[in-house]
Amino acid sequence: MPTAETYNDHVVRLFLLAAAVWGIVGMSVGVYIAAELAWPALNFDIPWLTFSRLRPDHTFGVIFAFGGSALMGCCYYIVQRTGHVRLAFPRLANFTFWGWQTVILMAMISMPLGITQSKEYAEPEWFVDIFLAVVWVSFGVVFFATLARRRIRHIYVANWYFGAFIIAVGLLHIINNLAIPVSLWKSYPIYAGSVDAMVQWWYGHNAVAFFLTAGFLGMMYYFVPRQAQQPLWSYRFSIVNFWALISIYMWAGSHHLMYTALPDWVQSVGMAFSLVLLMPSWGSAANGLLTFNGSWHRLKSDPAAKFMVLALVFYAASTFEGSMMAIKTVNSLTHYTDWTIAHVHSGSIGWVAMITIGSLYAMAPRALGRPAMHSTAAMELHFWMHTVGLLLYVIAMWTAGATEGVMWRATDAHGALKYPFIDSLNAIKPFYAVRWFGGVLVLSGMIVMAWNLWHTAADARARLIKPIPVPIPEPHPIQVPAPLPVPA
Amino acid sequence: MARGYKYFEAIEKRAGLLGVLIAIMVSLGGLAEITPLYFTAHSIKAPAGVKPYDALRLAGKDVYVREGCYLCHSQMIRSLRAETQRYGNYSIAGESMYDRPFQWGSKRTGPDLARIGGKYSDVWQELHLKAPRSVSPDSNMPGYPWLSQASIDPVEITQKLRVLRLLGDPYTDGDIAGAAAAVKGRTEMQALIAYLQGLGIKNEAAAAAGDPAEGPAP
Numbered sequence: 001m002p003t004a005e006t007y008n009d010h011v012v013r014l015f016l017l018a019a020a021v022w023g024i025v026g027m028s029v030g031v032y033i034a035a036e037l038a039w040p041a042l043n044f045d046i047p048w049l050t051f052s053r054l055r056p057d058h059t060f061g062v063i064f065a066f067g068g069s070a071l072m073g074c075c076y077y078i079v080q081r082t083g084h085v086r087l088a089f090p091r092l093a094n095f096t097f098w099g100w101q102t103v104i105l106m107a108m109i110s111m112p113l114g115i116t117q118s119k120e121y122a123e124p125e126w127f128v129d130i131f132l133a134v135v136w137v138s139f140g141v142v143f144f145a146t147l148a149r150r151r152i153r154h155i156y157v158a159n160w161y162f163g164a165f166i167i168a169v170g171l172l173h174i175i176n177n178l179a180i181p182v183s184l185w186k187s188y189p190i191y192a193g194s195v196d197a198m199v200q201w202w203y204g205h206n207a208v209a210f211f212l213t214a215g216f217l218g219m220m221y222y223f224v225p226r227q228a229q230q231p232l233w234s235y236r237f238s239i240v241n242f243w244a245l246i247s248i249y250m251w252a253g254s255h256h257l258m259y260t261a262l263p264d265w266v267q268s269v270g271m272a273f274s275l276v277l278l279m280p281s282w283g284s285a286a287n288g289l290l291t292f293n294g295s296w297h298r299l300k301s302d303p304a305a306k307f308m309v310l311a312l313v314f315y316a317a318s319t320f321e322g323s324m325m326a327i328k329t330v331n332s333l334t335h336y337t338d339w340t341i342a343h344v345h346s347g348s349i350g351w352v353a354m355i356t357i358g359s360l361y362a363m364a365p366r367a368l369g370r371p372a373m374h375s376t377a378a379m380e381l382h383f384w385m386h387t388v389g390l391l392l393y394v395i396a397m398w399t400a401g402a403t404e405g406v407m408w409r410a411t412d413a414h415g416a417l418k419y420p421f422i423d424s425l426n427a428i429k430p431f432y433a434v435r436w437f438g439g440v441l442v443l444s445g446m447i448v449m450a451w452n453l454w455h456t457a458a459d460a461r462a463r464l465i466k467p468i469p470v471p472i473p474e475p476h477p478i479q480v481p482a483p484l485p486v487p488a
Numbered sequence: 489m490a491r492g493y494k495y496f497e498a499i500e501k502r503a504g505l506l507g508v509l510i511a512i513m514v515s516l517g518g519l520a521e522i523t524p525l526y527f528t529a530h531s532i533k534a535p536a537g538v539k540p541y542d543a544l545r546l547a548g549k550d551v552y553v554r555e556g557c558y559l560c561h562s563q564m565i566r567s568l569r570a571e572t573q574r575y576g577n578y579s580i581a582g583e584s585m586y587d588r589p590f591q592w593g594s595k596r597t598g599p600d601l602a603r604i605g606g607k608y609s610d611v612w613q614e615l616h617l618k619a620p621r622s623v624s625p626d627s628n629m630p631g632y633p634w635l636s637q638a639s640i641d642p643v644e645i646t647q648k649l650r651v652l653r654l655l656g657d658p659y660t661d662g663d664i665a666g667a668a669a670a671v672k673g674r675t676e677m678q679a680l681i682a683y684l685q686g687l688g689i690k691n692e693a694a695a696a697a698g699d700p701a702e703g704p705a706p
Contacts, residue, residue, distance in 0.1 A: 052556030250517025259566035409570035
């Protein structure tokens with residue numbers, strides 16, 4: 001019986017499809033609301049089409065729908081391969097797919113209709129939150145049960161990141177969303193004022209840490225060595241970075257609340273931990289990049305590897321930027337400006353989207369029973385569209401943010417403020433248009449990817465692919481490599 | 489292999505132990521930062537003039553929250569000179585103690601609103617909310633004309649006050665009994681303007697005396 005075991009790639013393929021679809025949906029909404037900031041008449045006075053109603057659909061669409069589907073698919077793919085075992089609880093695994101898609105639809109339909117908690121990145125109302133928690137716990141059960149039946153005793157580091165991602169996101173989601181319902185459509189959080197602010201940014205910052213960093217680092221630690229065809233540069237370094245990253249991140253949330261009415265000591269603790277956080281962040285990025293040592297020539301022929309390398313470069317860049325922005329003096333200039341938007345998008349379009357796209361290009365042919373993606377030229381095109389779009393976007397928003405920050409604090413010779421608020425808006429309007437165009441390029445690249453995936457999936461649609469058998473390893477008493485023979 | 493590896497190997501080969509250790513490590517930061525705030529929050533005294541929102545303003549605040557105004561407008565004047573010069577006294581913790589959720593915001597596509605109350609007339613606010621560019625030609629704010637057509641639900645507002653009292657906000661039986669009458673026949677536009685016109689004005693004196701460094705200390 002065990003020799004006939006095959007990998008469960010069906011659910012992986014479903015998540016792959018969902019990630020492609022939600023990527024396009026989430027980014028389309030982003031492009032539309034970016035256009036609204038440049039040309040405000042575009043809401044046509046329709047409530048659900050208005051920027052403030054639609055913006056949560058963009059953030060939820062790209063983080064939880066696109067990112068979440070890609071993460072869950074990759075997680076299922078990786079935990080099976082690294083443990084040499086078929087996924088546990090196939091029905092529950094299917095439920096996590098359909099459940100997650102239902103959560104996404106419920107959230108993305110209810111939020112523009114005004115059914116919202118209006119807590120950033122946790123907008124869906126209580127009934128969606130409860131269902132989300134159920135799906136999340138099921139996802140955790142499938143993951144840890146699969147881990148429990150693994151045939152390789154040693155747990156590969158990618159799974160550590162997925163484990164931390166699942167545990168921490170569950171914890172954050174439940175604690176941040178504690179609320180008392182008024183009706184089906186409205187609830188009040190149990191926290192108020194400054195406590196709510198601290199809880200919200202503890203959540204908000206760690207949604208970045210565990211959803212957008214730990215989960216995607218899990219992807220990175222599997223697919224980067226796979227694509228570089230070399231072992232990880234340093235396994236021990238990855239372990240040190242893991243514990244540092246997951247414990248330090250949780251302290252850093254208060255850097256979103258500098259100079260506010262939050263107690264000063266919490267702000268200072270947040271700043272200190274944010275600076276320390278640079279070390280495990282750069283450690284992880286360096287570990288990934290150094291893994292390519294000796295196989296840099298692959299970048300010439302493999303666009304997936306190119307996506308991964310640029311993702312790691314942007315991971316290093318945006319974590320450096322984040323630590324700098326957490327310094328109170330810097331924060332006093334950048335906070336509340338479009339610099340924040342530049343930072344979050346260099347992290348999300350640069351790091352998160354690029355490592356996801358690289359991993360999808362690496363995983364899709366294997367999960368779809370093909371030797372390679374349908375078109376390498378299309379992957380190449382996607383890479384350049386994405387990169388140029390990303391650069392236009394972040395450079396426009398950096399410039400806009402610095403402009404706002406400087407104009408808001410500028411004073412004349414008498415000490416009076418130099419500019420009324422509207423002047424700063426007028427100064428950055430051209431950058432809003434450039435940002436929109438950058439977004440259009442990134443979105444177009446995603447459409448190219450969807451086209452490529454569709455053609456790569458031709459065999460899968462015709463039900464021609466054969467499930468991949470699980471390699472059953474010989475039992476091994478000790479998996480620590482034997483010491484090298486001593487020369488006589 | 490280093491000697492310590494033997495012990496670490498135990499974690500690397502036991503999923504349950506790994507999971508428990510992860511849960512401990514990720515809990516520390518939140519426990520250290522949130523628990524003290526949560527408990528001191530109960531000892532915050534409302535600054536002079538800060539009262540729970542009356543029924544109409546509460547309805548207006550919920551319109552503000554529902555429409556997502558916080559995505560472009562902060563309600564938090566930071567303790568920086570350029571901010572107090574532009575927007576007024578810096579905000580203190582007690583001023584937002586009845587805000588569920590908090591409305592400090594994270595981005596200023598438009599200006600801060602923490603002390604917007606009384607700065608413009610009701611008529612200006614209504615024109616601006618309906619068609620922002622009719623009074624502020626360069627604005628990129630969207631129009632919210634539908635607020636004038638929608639009316640406040642008197643049954644729901646009573647229920648809202650009850651839930652807030654359950655959460656600890658000091659509403660009296662009289663407040664709850666009179667809530668429905670206070671919002672009857674009012675539009676969402678009127679409620680939102682009532683909320684905006686109340687923002688910050690009662691708290692000027694208290695804020696000037698407070699020290700944000702002490703935060704929610706009693």
